[in-house]
Structure formats: structure tokens, C-alpha cells
Amino acid sequence: MKIFLATKNKGKIEDFKKLTENMDIEVVTILDNIEIPDVVEDGDTFEKNSAKKALEIAKYTGIVTVSDDSGLCVDYLNGAPGVYSARYSGENATDESNMDKLLEDLKDVKKEDRKAHFVSVVTIAYPNGEYQSFRGEVEGEILFERQGNNGFGYNPIFYSKELGKSFGMATMDERVSVSHRGRAFRKLKEEVLDKLS
Template sequence: MTKVLLATRNAKKLGELRRIVEAAGLSGIEVLGLADVDEFEEAPETGATFEDNALAKARDAAAATGLPSVADDSGISVDALNGMPGVLSARWAGKHGDDQANLELVLAQTSDTPDERRGAGFVCAAALVVPGGDEQVVRGEWRGTLLREARGTNGFGYDPIFRPEGEERSSAELSPAEKDSVSHRGRALRALLPHLRALA
């Protein structure tokens, strides 16, 4: 059994990768999270792009643990905010990881934006670093529209205010399986599957 580390403490992200690996029939891979390995110092996310941050996190994890490591960096890009919050999505309201405050700030900043200009997209860059071996970086995008109020309780982050293209529901109203099949992170993680298959 090949152990692969997903460099996150986010249980929902971990569940997502485990479901994708399972759905792909990759029986030789066991996905671990940061809670399953000895703690190591994690560098702050200072990259200018999602790809920079994902690669830096995966390199840190692979170097510290000796395990093939996957890391992602993701966020929402709002057209009316010139593509922001972007890489600052997790700390848009000032404090890292305050989902509610971040979401409320984006809603406040776009409150005057007319419906036809409320385009937005989730972006995810995922990196796989094999100690002493290959590095792969992939990107997944998911376009949609910014809602005017939060809807739904599934998902996390900006999910409750994002309505995917072709969908009446917010991404927080989709089931985990529905979201995996279409989301930015699902797309990026599936793009890593051939490389994970090679490890198994």
C-alpha cells in the first residue's frame, strides 16, 4: 500500500481526495492527512499564484515526511473585483480561515453589482511532489455566478454564495458526490490521478 500525504488539516478536502481515489479504483493508495504524520513547520502561503502556493506546500510536506505529497491552493475569483480575492481568499477579511467573515465581505463588496456582472469562478491548483522524484502541478476551474445571499450547508468557504453554471442550486446545496464530479478541486485532483496511479 503506497501512502500519499494530502498536506491539509481540512477534513472536507481530505474526504474529497479519498472519495476521488476510491471512485477511480486506486486500491493501492492510502491517503493520509497532516493529523496522521508528525508535525512539521509549515511555511506561510506567500506565492503570487495558486500554483506557487500549492507547489511550496507539497514540497514542504514531502521534505518533512519523506512521503509523496499532494497539496492544493484554491480560492474564488470574482469578475467585479478584478479577479480578487484570488490567492487571498482564505484571509480576505483579515483573519485566516474565517469563512463567514470572508463571505460577508465579498457580498458587501458586490452588493451594488448588477446580476449580469456577477460572474465568478473557483480555481484550484494541486501539486504532487514525490521525494527525490517528479513534481506535477495541475489546475481546475469552475465557473458560475455570485449569489446575493448564502444558501446551503454543504461545502465550506464561499460555496454558499456560488451558483455553478447550468445549476439553480448553490455549490453548498450540492451533495458531496455531485460537487466532486464538477468542482474546481475535483477537476484538479482527477488530473493528478494518472500520476497517483503510477505511484500505486
């Protein structure tokens, strides 16, 4: 079965390819020279953005499409950066500038008030307009400085209680075993993909 993974983020592409190892699924992406339209992610929830992206691209490509919308929610900041995680530090945001802004915003916040969680909503959409979404979360806290540089996004400053280390210090296998994206994807796998492949 062929599935188009709707993302331009190479880190997410690597994560999804890892998650579909040993399955009878061919994952295709923009790296396979498939043109896709830019989808404006203007929803106020991860669910709305994930579904919109998957549906628009499935209809455009005619290929079953999987999309992920994910972000970091910090309790002290009332859930920010949330759906704005990728552009937290502005229009030309990078992983580094986003981490710098978050560390600055939390610089005087004590350890016990730095609780946070990652959210991922994975949607599978079909060219006929049908879709299903699955949500995964992982709890942790924001560190005072970067630890490790594995993965992407906010991983170096997110401490996972389950792993006992930052996501930036974790191997891909360790991270995928507990991550928000891994959890959302496993729900998709169990409820949809295992029945198709």
C-alpha cells in the same frame, strides 16, 4: 501507495478521500498525528503556493505529498479574492466572515456582473524535489445570499451553472463531479496516480 495530503482543512481532507475512493492509495493527513511545518504561502499565484507547500512537506516527511492551493476569483473585483481567499476578511478570517465581506463588496452589483470562477492547483511532490502541478477551474456566479450549507469556504454563495444550484446545496458527489478541485485532481489521477497504483 501512501500519499500525505498537505492541508489542515477538514473539508479538503474529506474531498480528497472521496476522490481517492477505490484506489490502491492510503491517504494520510495531520489527523493521523503526523507533524508538519507551517509553510508560508507567499506566492502570487495558486501554482507557486501549491508547489511550495507540496515540496517543503515532501522533503520534511519523506512521503509523497499532494497539496492544493485554491480560491475564488470574481471578475468584478479583478480576480479578488484569488490567492487571498482564505484570509479575505483579515488574519482571523472564517468562512462566514469571508462570505460576509464578499457579499458586502458586491451588494450593489447586478446579477450579470457577478461572474466568478473557482481555481484549484493540485501539486504532487516527491522527497527528491520532483513535482507536477495540475489546474482545474469551474465557472459560476456569486449569489446575493447564502443557499445551503454543504461543503466549506464560499460554497453557499457560489452558483454553479453546470449543477443549476449553489455548491452549498449540492451533495459531495455532485460538487466533486464539476468542482475545480475535482477537475484538477482527475488530471493528477489520470496522468500520475493511475500509473502508480
